[in-house]
Amino acid sequence: MSTARRALPNLVAAVLVGLAILAWFGHAFLNYDTFYALVWGGDLAHGRTPQYDAAVAPTPHPLAILAGMPASLFGDSGASVMVALCLLAIGFLVVGIFRLGTELFAWPVGLLAAAIFVTRVPPLDFGIRGYVDLSAVSFVVWAAVLEARRRRRGWPVLVLLGLAGLLRPEA
Secondary structure: OOHHHHHHHHHHHHHHHHHHHHHHHOOOOOOHHHHHHHHHHHHHHOOOOOOOOOOOOOOOOHHHHHHHHHHHOOHHHHHHHHHHHHHHHHHHHHHHHHHHHHHHOOHHHHHHHHHHHHOOHHHHHHHHOOOOHHHHHHHHHHHHHHHHHOOOOOHHHHHHHHHHHHHOOOO
16 A cells, blocks of 8 residues: 555544644634744745844744745735644644554554543643644654654654754754
């Protein structure tokens, strides 16, 4: 089975989880860091130098800024694009927790772990507020899933961990 065909159920599940979280809370918006990533991405997309030295600027998150570049091209809807990416990230995190529990133990353990996570308000609150932290954690969890499936997997795990580092360079 091709990699794309194996990834499709995870993508569909992540989208459904993200939509369910949005439906449950009824709203989502960008937090300070992610909104700055959108603004700085817009600066880069339009050939301007971002003002990283602004008095109240947050820590730059390079991968979030990179995502903000194409999102900023949607104008006022760019924030909605970033919110959608954040909801997709929390969806992938929940699916990743399920897959990790399944790989390490059995599918009931994965289901229980995902259910426990998705019923906790703090991470869901971070998800609907568009924090980049959950995207970074999602990359780390999926790196663990790949490693659990086949030990010493190598570069795919390192790429995911590198992406997590580009989202939270100070972590």
